[in-house]
Amino acid sequence: MTVNKFECTTDFVRQTTAYVIQTDRLLHTLTVKETLMYAAHLRLPSITTDKERKAKVDSVIQRMGLNPVKDSKVGGLIERGLSGGEKRRVTIAIQLLQDPGILLLDEPTTGLDSYTARHLVTSLAELAHRGTIVILSIHQPRSDIFGLLDKVALMSTGSMVYYGDSNKLVEHFTLAGYPCPQYANPLDHYVDVASVDRRTMQREVMTSQKIEKLVKIYRNSLIFDDIRHDVIKIMKQSHKNERLMEVHRPTRPNVFRVMQTLLSRSFRHTGRDRSIYASRMFLLVSFVPFICLFLLQMGTDQRSIQDRVGLIYQGTSVPSYMGLMNGFYLFPPLRDLYYRESMDGLYSSATFVIAYALYVIPFHVISTVLFSIAVYWATAMYNDWVKYAIFNAVLTLLQFVYEMLTIGAMGFFLDPRLAINISTLIMTFGYLVSSGLIRRLDNMLEVLRWLSYAGVHKYASQLVIVNEFENLVFECSNSTTYPCQFRNGSDFLDAYFPGAQDTVTRDGGILAGFFGFFLLLAIVTYTFRGGRNLR
Numbered sequence: 001m002t003v004n005k006f007e008c009t010t011d012f013v014r015q016t017t018a019y020v021i022q023t024d025r026l027l028h029t030l031t032v033k034e035t036l037m038y039a040a041h042l043r044l045p046s047i048t049t050d051k052e053r054k055a056k057v058d059s060v061i062q063r064m065g066l067n068p069v070k071d072s073k074v075g076g077l078i079e080r081g082l083s084g085g086e087k088r089r090v091t092i093a094i095q096l097l098q099d100p101g102i103l104l105l106d107e108p109t110t111g112l113d114s115y116t117a118r119h120l121v122t123s124l125a126e127l128a129h130r131g132t133i134v135i136l137s138i139h140q141p142r143s144d145i146f147g148l149l150d151k152v153a154l155m156s157t158g159s160m161v162y163y164g165d166s167n168k169l170v171e172h173f174t175l176a177g178y179p180c181p182q183y184a185n186p187l188d189h190y191v192d193v194a195s196v197d198r199r200t201m202q203r204e205v206m207t208s209q210k211i212e213k214l215v216k217i218y219r220n221s222l223i224f225d226d227i228r229h230d231v232i233k234i235m236k237q238s239h240k241n242e243r244l245m246e247v248h249r250p251t252r253p254n255v256f257r258v259m260q261t262l263l264s265r266s267f268r269h270t271g272r273d274r275s276i277y278a279s280r281m282f283l284l285v286s287f288v289p290f291i292c293l294f295l296l297q298m299g300t301d302q303r304s305i306q307d308r309v310g311l312i313y314q315g316t317s318v319p320s321y322m323g324l325m326n327g328f329y330l331f332p333p334l335r336d337l338y339y340r341e342s343m344d345g346l347y348s349s350a351t352f353v354i355a356y357a358l359y360v361i362p363f364h365v366i367s368t369v370l371f372s373i374a375v376y377w378a379t380a381m382y383n384d385w386v387k388y389a390i391f392n393a394v395l396t397l398l399q400f401v402y403e404m405l406t407i408g409a410m411g412f413f414l415d416p417r418l419a420i421n422i423s424t425l426i427m428t429f430g431y432l433v434s435s436g437l438i439r440r441l442d443n444m445l446e447v448l449r450w451l452s453y454a455g456v457h458k459y460a461s462q463l464v465i466v467n468e469f470e471n472l473v474f475e476c477s478n479s480t481t482y483p484c485q486f487r488n489g490s491d492f493l494d495a496y497f498p499g500a501q502d503t504v505t506r507d508g509g510i511l512a513g514f515f516g517f518f519l520l521l522a523i524v525t526y527t528f529r530g531g532r533n534l535r
Helices: 010-016 032-043 050-063 084-096 114-129 166-175 186-193 201-219 222-240 255-272 274-282 285-295 303-330 332-343 349-378 385-412 416-434 446-452 456-469 489-496 504-529
Strands: 017-020 102-106 133-137 151-156 159-165
Touching (some): 017 084, 032 084, 102 114, 114 133, 151 201, 166 186, 255 349, 274 285, 303 332, 332 349, 332 385, 349 385, 349 504, 385 416, 385 456, 456 504
Parallel strands (some): 017 102
16 A cells, blocks of 8 residues: 555554554653653654754644643652643653654543543644644543544444544434433443443343444444545545645654664663662672671681682672662663654664663773772782783673673563563572582583583683682691691682683683673564563
């Protein structure tokens, strides 16, 4: 099918039709104008100038009556902001940025009080009278809202019971033998008339027969004939005059503009919310006092061997855990925003995941540096800056890998709690089986030894262990309580991690490969499991 020489594809429909979902998906830290400006950067072509973009945003703000709150934050559960009706107006304003020919709304008055609902529908009616085709589903509208509707469609069990002018609805059903009682809301009454009563089998049969009768009456009515003739007339005119409905196919912003917009929005969102900022920057550092309390200045005697193993266990597990927690608590709002915007065809899952990775990497780097530099030097690990840099790099990568694992799980499972449970299970199982810090790998079942090669902690632990113990010399004493078991770190590595010193380069390469693997895994997950129903 073609419209004005354009193939009527999914992409074409997205560019000419706007769909407003039932639930608002907005970042609570942004103001109304900021929300619309970011949306304009994503929706308007790259050739649009900043002046044109600002004028467009100001125009939709004016059309939706948002001028009084344009500099107010959207707000959320904790921080107060816009009312429910104002949030819905912002959601509609976002869709109006592209001047759609058709605007579809899924129950826009749900959750709004009667005054706000009427005010919203009034705005939509004004929008329709300015040339936009507005189609909305609505349940139990007030009688004054009914008066604002130009046409009404009433469906039951997939069949059209009535479609026509709203002012002819009562007359049509009265002639069919179903007059509207005095003082009753016509839509409320006729929704009941056209509903199937499933309380008993007998009632279901009776009401189904009634609906079949109503459908036949409508199809034999003059209203139906007029509608059909109008459609045929318009179709004939459209073939004769292809400019009857002028359609433009705007170009999308390029991927670099989209990436820049997503990054800027994420950083601003984080900077405005102190809890997100503190979690990203300082929550990992809060573990430092607990670790140092037990392992402060380990020394180089025989007792320090076990202390160092315990420190490496804690040092590699805490960043992994923080990657899981940050993904679980901080990612869902951005995920919901992605689902809405990807449904509009604004950007791909690859663009979204890569932009998110670029957003979190600076926080991972900074928070891990603050954590590792305090732990490394306060506990007197091997005194060498190169070894410290390797230690810090491994911890940074672990935090990134497990945050990517968590957001990938959130792409596969819609429920964040299920996603974090699965991610934690994978992390715990991987640590137990592959790290070698809790039990020697050669003492495990053969199947578990093979599984250990798939665990990121096998390579991370071996790198950190070799990094710490290689070239380390231990003190020996004549004490029978702590006999001289290992004179240097190499002896310890040969006994508990045989061959690890020879695979440092390989382990580093595989660990870097996990970085790309989990990034790709998240992209694939959102590509094949995206497009969720946001309700």
